[in-house]
Amino acid sequence: MDSRQGHPEPDSESPPVAASSPRSPKLKASSKLNRWSMARALRSGVKIIDRPINAPHRQATTEESDRKTSAVDGDDVAAGKSIYLVSDGTGWTAEHSVNAALGQFEDRLVNRGCSVNTHLFSWVEDEEKLLEIINQAAKQKAMCFYTLANPSMSKSAKEACDQLGVLSVDILGPIIEGIASHLGVSPSGLTRGAPGRVKTLNDAYFKRIEAIEFTIKQDDGTLPENLGKADIILVGVSRTGKTPLSTYIAQKGYKVANVPFVMGVEPPKTLFEVEPRKVFALTIQLVVLQAIRRTRAKTLGVDTEGENRYSGFDLVRKELDFASKIYEKNPGWAVIGNNNNSYVTNKAIEETAAVILRLYHDSSDSSTSVPCISKRF
């Protein structure tokens, strides 16, 4: 989902926004409203027949064949559909939200070979640059998501998109409005880069840095004497995803240690002295682990023939059995992956992290009827 690709070619002859008229006169407000009502129908469960992807755009390109067209003009099947993400800050909110929403179309994207290109524009803090980007979106027949803290910028974005027939969605606006209404406080309207924003070098910042550094130092079973200082300890055989999971969870401010379970090697004594609720035992389906290890061995160029090799069926099975037996002796540990809830198997890092953190908070305070992760700002 995160393979990078080059930028599309710009149209060097693009007219300035102020002087430009919409390149797609067919995309008027009424047509846009139709598209929106169709989308609403889709969401409410009405099934529609998928229209051929890109067809209208290909037609438009043909109509314009007498004009100079560059790679950014229109879409073709190879280039895919474009989505613009425009932010006056880092752009990570737009990227994160749109990535999550794209998960709703993965069958189309992954299995049917249709592609979507996202273009993330960050630190867009002046109107001129904003309009240049929206103008380019119009030419590329892209849609536009934006997160703009400054109300006049988000108003400009909406107006320019409407005028140029660019389908647009304000991601942050409704959330800010909701919170403003709930708190009865005006939002600051300040972008992340604005001098008036509160400085980030606070206790939480230092705590997070400390968590990340702790986690890196503890990786792969190093410094077992420090296990008691960890918030969360991950255990499991090689290739159950301990390292990526540890660093992901550390970014959220938790000190994570991970301890590899290696066939026939006794885990460190300190592991059995920590509170069991802090220990998360990762497990995984035999065939999946074998496939992962085969890929890993290929990368390292180390796998040898024979049944005792790293990705060999027999060794993998024995190692999983070895780990299972230790898990059984420690019923206070949460086993992530058993009972057909194979959380580690085929799950992305974020998903396993979410499962672990919910269990962690649940066990540290189970006073709510539905477990949740609570934070104070």
Added chain:
Amino acid sequence: MDSRQGHPEPDSESPPVAASSPRSPKLKASSKLNRWSMARALRSGVKIIDRPINAPHRQATTEESDRKTSAVDGDDVAAGKSIYLVSDGTGWTAEHSVNAALGQFEDRLVNRGCSVNTHLFSWVEDEEKLLEIINQAAKQKAMCFYTLANPSMSKSAKEACDQLGVLSVDILGPIIEGIASHLGVSPSGLTRGAPGRVKTLNDAYFKRIEAIEFTIKQDDGTLPENLGKADIILVGVSRTGKTPLSTYIAQKGYKVANVPFVMGVEPPKTLFEVEPRKVFALTIQLVVLQAIRRTRAKTLGVDTEGENRYSGFDLVRKELDFASKIYEKNPGWAVIGNNNNSYVTNKAIEETAAVILRLYHDSSDSSTSVPCISKRF
């Protein structure tokens, strides 16, 4: 911003949702609409006088003083206002978006001591649990953000919130609708945990794992012979944030190496053999670095007296000078922090990462008029 706190006490006598009537009869649709129009007015730049935070809620609690109230009922100044985040997946999209939006209220939250409590409910995949949570939100006078892929679940959430007078915002719905409309394809409506979702063990997954593991192995200047294999190399003196930045960027699928610049120690030769556009030189204001190092020294308990100590003004200045001289000799490196754009100084990890990645993509392909980060899905 990420200090954790315990869960509020549940009201064990809470009636089931189906039988319950709104606990706050004043919060009817009309009043909710008023709050919304106020929020819109706020966003459009109209200044309103902030009403005393929590005042209406305190009043409500007084009115109900003959009833059993627990910590979740109503708000008080110490407990702060509550925001519920409800997701049928990990909940990270809701958390990320709401955290970003809360940045618009940080003056109120940080400087005036008013607090907001967020409660993240993940993997809410059945209606019963959903209604239980919304019922609890109503009792706690919380507002509710939700990301629910299943259209019938998101419809239920909206209806239950409206019925119980809970202010609610659908975060993912408008984004999914926008993309569906743009692509002309129906969303799957499948939650992350649904069996029909495409498996995540694809090339991008392995690439990301590899990036994270590479980055951890290269941390703090280890294995300089591998610098050529890195996508991005961060250099800088101690405490400029190389390690947290490296792991954050690695999560996005880039192999990152970092090389510390230590006073009087020659950096590895291989650093000067890599493409300069891959090297990002971190710098920081003298006083800020000194403050960070003082905190660090306190944590480690290592700082000694005298001018040559780790956080001493003289050593810090000399180290920054030492680094600057190397930067000057390598004009192809992007210096992050100079020219009053002190990106590292007082910036959160995400912000510096966004600056670096934009420059990285800009320099790897500068064919668009406005630089952006492009990806293909």
